[in-house]
Amino acid sequence: MKKIVKKTLSIAGIVILAILALILILFTMFGNQAIKVGIETGATMALKVGVSVKDVNLSLFGGKFELAGLKIENPAGYQHTEFLTLDKVTVALKMSSLLSDTIEIEKIQMDNIQLTLEQKGVTTNNLQEILSALPKSEEKAPQPEAAPKAEEKAGKKMLIRELVINGVEVKVKLLPTLRLNPIVLKDLGSDRPINIAELTAQILKAIAGGIAEQGKDLLPLDMINSIGSGLAEQGKKILETAGQAGEGILKGAGDVGKGASDALKGIIQKKD
Numbered sequence: 001m002k003k004i005v006k007k008t009l010s011i012a013g014i015v016i017l018a019i020l021a022l023i024l025i026l027f028t029m030f031g032n033q034a035i036k037v038g039i040e041t042g043a044t045m046a047l048k049v050g051v052s053v054k055d056v057n058l059s060l061f062g063g064k065f066e067l068a069g070l071k072i073e074n075p076a077g078y079q080h081t082e083f084l085t086l087d088k089v090t091v092a093l094k095m096s097s098l099l100s101d102t103i104e105i106e107k108i109q110m111d112n113i114q115l116t117l118e119q120k121g122v123t124t125n126n127l128q129e130i131l132s133a134l135p136k137s138e139e140k141a142p143q144p145e146a147a148p149k150a151e152e153k154a155g156k157k158m159l160i161r162e163l164v165i166n167g168v169e170v171k172v173k174l175l176p177t178l179r180l181n182p183i184v185l186k187d188l189g190s191d192r193p194i195n196i197a198e199l200t201a202q203i204l205k206a207i208a209g210g211i212a213e214q215g216k217d218l219l220p221l222d223m224i225n226s227i228g229s230g231l232a233e234q235g236k237k238i239l240e241t242a243g244q245a246g247e248g249i250l251k252g253a254g255d256v257g258k259g260a261s262d263a264l265k266g267i268i269q270k271k272d
Contacts, residue, residue, distance in 0.1 A: 032056050039067070042196025047204070048133040049073045049083065065091035075129045078118045083126050087112035102193045105160045112167040115207065117223065125223055131208055131230030134201040157193030162186055165203065170211055178218055180210040205231065 036056045043051035054069025067089040074083040088111045097104040119125045168180040183206050188194060194202070211219075212227045 032058060035065075039070075039196055043070075043072070043200045046134060046197035046200040047072060047130055049075055049130065051200075060095065063093055063095045065093060067091075074116075074118070074126050077120060078126050080116050080118055082116065083130065084113060084115045086110060102157045102159055102189075105158055106162070108160060108163045110163070110165045110203070113165065113169065113207070115168065115170050115211075117170055117172045117211070117219070119220070119223055122222055123226055123229075125226050127208055127211070128226040128230035130204065131227070134204065135198065157195055158189055158199060159193050160185075160188040160199070163188060163203070165207065168207060168210065170215065172219060172223070175218065178211065178215050180207070180214055183207065183210055 035058060036053050039053055039056070040051050050073035052071050053067060054071075056065070056067050058065045068087065070086040070089070071082055072084040074080055090109045090111075092106045094104040094106070115127070117125055117127055120129075163185040165180075165183040165185075168183070170178040170180065172178070185202065185206060188199065188202060208227055208231055212224060212231065216224055
């Protein structure tokens with residue numbers, strides 16, 4: 001009898017291990033794929049251009065998520081196919097929060113971004129077009145009763161303690177490469193958890209602010225003006241979490257039709 005019980009327990013243990021192994025295999029095959037599709041869909045929704053990801057990997061036991069090979073396409077009508085490429089993203093997260101409505105993330109680190117700025121006409125460039133298409137930062141209007149279902153479709157929300165953006169290189173035709181200082185964002189989603197689309201918008205706004213601030217003595221004036229115009233359309237508070245990078249770009253930027261904020265007006269006077 002004891003031998004039968006022992007054998008039964010042994011078989012049960014093997015079955016349990018096999019089931020766990022199958023779950024891990026299925027997660028690797030479909031879980032990561034689902035995350036990849038979610039990122040691509042959310043980012044495309046935010047930027048209104050195609051976004052693709054080469055590979056993603058979530059470690060169930062390590063509390064770590066990695067993304068490699070993100071590409072953002074240019075809007076229509078530009079010479080280059082790609083607007084931005086990102087080599088690697090590393091995310092440290094609270095694994096237990098994956099089962100809740102809000103995913104808690106301790107840190108996101110983004111490394112090696114290459115952004116190609118391309119002018120179209122006198123007043124428009126690819127970055128300005130993408131900025132203009134981003135969701136505005138103003139308070140959202142009260143939603144009808146059916147709104148919760150719409151929010152559920154947007155995917156899980158996130159609370160991000162720290163986001164670090166390293167190694168941003170901005171390339172402009174016939175000009176030296178502009179290398180941005182590291183950008184650090186804190187407590188994204190602390191007042192209201194954000195989704196992938198909103199996070200994408202926050203990141204791109206912060207990079208645009210850094211370009212406008214650090215490129216004012218390198219980039220053509222009309223390009224700086226158009227970037228400032230795109231930032232101004234987002235409202236005065238879009239870079240509150242972005243630290244000092246680009247902070248002055250938006251001060252007094254109430255009139256989008258002027259094409260630049262008060263900070264940019266100072267640059268114009270300096271150039272004259």
